[in-house]
Amino acid sequence: xxxxxxxxxxxxxxRLLDAIARTVTxxxxxxxxxxxxTHSILKSGLDQLLPAQIELIHGPGCPVCVTALELVDKAxxxxxxxxxxxxxxxxxxxxxxxxxxxxxxxxxxGDVRIVYSPLDALKIARANPDKSVVFxxxxxxxxxxxxxxxxxxxxxxxxxxxxxxxxxVTVPPAIAALLGAPEVRVDGLLAAGHVCAVMGYWEYALLxxxxxxxxxxxxxxxxxxxxxxxxCVRQLEEGRAEVENAYEQVVTRAGNRPAQAVINxxxxxxxxxxxxxxxxxxxxxxxxxxxxxxxAERRFPETQAVTTQESGLCMSGLVLQGVKKPMECPAFGKxxxxxxxxxxxxxxxxxxxxxxxxxxxxxxxxxxxxATR
Amino acid sequence: xxxxxxxxxxxxxxxxxxPTIVMGHGSGGKMMADLIAHLFAPQFHNEVLxxxxxxxxxxxxxxxxxxxxxxxxxxxxxxxxxxxxxDIGELAVNGTVNDxxxxxxxxxxxxxxxxxxxxxxxxxxxxxAQSMAAACRAAGVTLAAGDTKVVDHGHGDGLYINTAGLGIxxxxxxxxxxxxxxxxxxxxxxxxxxxxxxxxSVREGLAFESEIASDTAPLNGLVSAMLAAxxxxxxxxxxxxxxxxxxxxxxxxxxxxxxxxxxxxxxxRPATQAACEMxxxxxxxxxxxxxxxxxAPEIATETVLDAMRRHPYGRDAALIGHVVxxxxxxxxxxxxxxxxxxxDLPLGELxxxxx
Amino acid sequence: xxLGIPGRVIDIYERDGLLMGRVDFGGVIKEACLxxxxxxxxxxxxxxxxxxxxxxIDEIEAQKTLDMLGEMEMxxxxxxxxxxxx
Numbered sequence: 001x002x003x004x005x006x007x008x009x010x011x012x013x014x015r016l017l018d019a020i021a022r023t024v025t026x027x028x029x030x031x032x033x034x035x036x037x038t039h040s041i042l043k044s045g046l047d048q049l050l051p052a053q054i055e056l057i058h059g060p061g062c063p064v065c066v067t068a069l070e071l072v073d074k075a076x077x078x079x080x081x082x083x084x085x086x087x088x089x090x091x092x093x094x095x096x097x098x099x100x101x102x103x104x105x106x107x108x109x110g111d112v113r114i115v116y117s118p119l120d121a122l123k124i125a126r127a128n129p130d131k132s133v134v135f136x137x138x139x140x141x142x143x144x145x146x147x148x149x150x151x152x153x154x155x156x157x158x159x160x161x162x163x164x165x166x167x168x169v170t171v172p173p174a175i176a177a178l179l180g181a182p183e184v185r186v187d188g189l190l191a192a193g194h195v196c197a198v199m200g201y202w203e204y205a206l207l208x209x210x211x212x213x214x215x216x217x218x219x220x221x222x223x224x225x226x227x228x229x230x231x232c233v234r235q236l237e238e239g240r241a242e243v244e245n246a247y248e249q250v251v252t253r254a255g256n257r258p259a260q261a262v263i264n265x266x267x268x269x270x271x272x273x274x275x276x277x278x279x280x281x282x283x284x285x286x287x288x289x290x291x292x293x294x295x296a297e298r299r300f301p302e303t304q305a306v307t308t309q310e311s312g313l314c315m316s317g318l319v320l321q322g323v324k325k326p327m328e329c330p331a332f333g334k335x336x337x338x339x340x341x342x343x344x345x346x347x348x349x350x351x352x353x354x355x356x357x358x359x360x361x362x363x364x365x366x367x368x369x370x371a372t373r
Numbered sequence: 374x375x376x377x378x379x380x381x382x383x384x385x386x387x388x389x390x391x392p393t394i395v396m397g398h399g400s401g402g403k404m405m406a407d408l409i410a411h412l413f414a415p416q417f418h419n420e421v422l423x424x425x426x427x428x429x430x431x432x433x434x435x436x437x438x439x440x441x442x443x444x445x446x447x448x449x450x451x452x453x454x455x456x457x458x459x460d461i462g463e464l465a466v467n468g469t470v471n472d473x474x475x476x477x478x479x480x481x482x483x484x485x486x487x488x489x490x491x492x493x494x495x496x497x498x499x500x501x502a503q504s505m506a507a508a509c510r511a512a513g514v515t516l517a518a519g520d521t522k523v524v525d526h527g528h529g530d531g532l533y534i535n536t537a538g539l540g541i542x543x544x545x546x547x548x549x550x551x552x553x554x555x556x557x558x559x560x561x562x563x564x565x566x567x568x569x570x571x572x573x574s575v576r577e578g579l580a581f582e583s584e585i586a587s588d589t590a591p592l593n594g595l596v597s598a599m600l601a602a603x604x605x606x607x608x609x610x611x612x613x614x615x616x617x618x619x620x621x622x623x624x625x626x627x628x629x630x631x632x633x634x635x636x637x638x639x640x641x642r643p644a645t646q647a648a649c650e651m652x653x654x655x656x657x658x659x660x661x662x663x664x665x666x667x668x669a670p671e672i673a674t675e676t677v678l679d680a681m682r683r684h685p686y687g688r689d690a691a692l693i694g695h696v697v698x699x700x701x702x703x704x705x706x707x708x709x710x711x712x713x714x715x716x717d718l719p720l721g722e723l724x725x726x727x728x
Numbered sequence: 729x730x731l732g733i734p735g736r737v738i739d740i741y742e743r744d745g746l747l748m749g750r751v752d753f754g755g756v757i758k759e760a761c762l763x764x765x766x767x768x769x770x771x772x773x774x775x776x777x778x779x780x781x782x783x784x785i786d787e788i789e790a791q792k793t794l795d796m797l798g799e800m801e802m803x804x805x806x807x808x809x810x811x812x813x814x
Binding site for chain 2: 004008010014017036039044048062063064089090091093094104107108113114115116124143338339348
């Protein structure tokens, strides 16, 4: 595939790894924000090939992982209603709520459907006028333009039986909260390439300056990530703290203006609870008053009465902040595994815990590899 | 009811979610493996079943001349009934023939039981029956017995087919999942992921245009050719639900060995790869219906590959890796950038993702 | 987050007031909303996420990056081997 295959070229990636090894002179901790980057790093084995002085910390860049437990419970509650067709991206189906997940609702007869695009959910609404179609609007800023357009279309086209359960989270406030937290020690940031494709990267200039931390906008393939790491490490070695773009084929400083315009038209910032972390002010989107009629939480007031119960054993919040590694969790691999997850980080294909589930077992059976790190 | 060993289940976590069957239990991955191991196997424990081969090999009594019978059963519940490259009838015949072939058996006959939903159009059933007949002819097998039942409207996706297959294992053939040995070559018969993607391409909510078609095919001819060239092949398994990953994990576990493979060597059609990228799926987990994995002694590698590539269903056969003594029961992928990653049994149903 | 896949726009039209198109991902064609890349032309490439084009792919920048990485490759060949490299 054009524009993808070249970024997976093994030889190119290895050259970049060489360059990183030549450049680094001391230990650095880099955080990659985006779960897609985590997934790519672990899938390609890039983390094994970086020099030992570079530690990659996986930040809370997985909207699946950070969707508040309360919202998962609301979703489960709505999906169980016989008059509701509950639509969602595939990722959310197995995320554990307080009492089960969407998958088990489906198993019990709930009409739960996976969609590829929020416009598909709208199509289902038009085709089923006697039911309410609720769409689980999760995601970072990358997904916000799509979710916003679905609501805008619902309004413009008069699709009254469509509603969105909004669970959007935004990246920069979360990074600022993390960098401000004393337990979190991060030297450099790899910013999420696709979030920046929408929002641009001008917001990070202030972050870079206030925390004196280099920020490199990075893509998703092994070559992109290796390049992002190299540029970040160069900055660190040279004592710089700037914002650089290592994903120019897709990202500009200003971002996608038409997309931002629609986001701003449909959504407004709000405080948002991040699962396992807590409420981060101004770190989410909610539907504006003008779109209240398409807000699932207002359409179905019983969602206000949801009571949550998080697993006492799950420490995914600490993992998401990069404070703890998955293997340090007492439940890891015992009560908690991908097959029976306690928290979202074990469910999501890019959740740090699920990712370490594989690496940890491999490391256990290859002690000589560990010894050389 | 309760001598069920339910505390043998994965774990007592408060969120163990499945007091009822869910779709993941049928997906060919870990959930299904657990269901078999903890619910079915304890009830039916016997030596033949416990080998968990694609078909059961039964030694008939000496009076019959010590024939080794291969016997298998399968059910086909696919929806939609018709998809690019095939239909449920063709799938049923090929799937059963393939299960027999994976034990090295020559297929003799099949049975087919139909569970029909009230309201199924007669024409649909007619087309499927036609298709099955054609598939039987192509595979050289007879449909010897059948049964038909009708269920209420709303209970059956239109049509379910259950099959059983009988075959004879020639003398000198000893193929079993337990036979893989360190040093053996791991070979696949062609491009992976085509069937699963073809199904998704017509699935509501995910549909897309492509030329990807199901690879459903009877592999008995291919297997005969392979065994004629190299009778000492150790393992054969067709890569159905759960894909390449499921097969490699099952064989590694059954034989108590590790498997190392190289992702760059695994043949995948560019369009199938593109569809997987779009949906966030890994082609190693996507279902096939006309592909097999062979584990053969290293010395036989070229002979086997040669025999495969001469056959219409093995043209794209490729050596993808080796059996190793290290990391027993683990399957490791050597990535194109030089890293390694464990490829686990897929969990349950393959879900498209946005993240 | 953010599975974003590059594809080539092969068709552009309007539906329900939205700019839509068909995008070719290399043998797989799917409809996507092009409202966020209003200037896009047939033959150009876009990044698709959940059925929406969220960015046009700048082919010149893409090539520049590859060229630059390629040059770095040549430079690397001139340096002597050292420890620490995988």
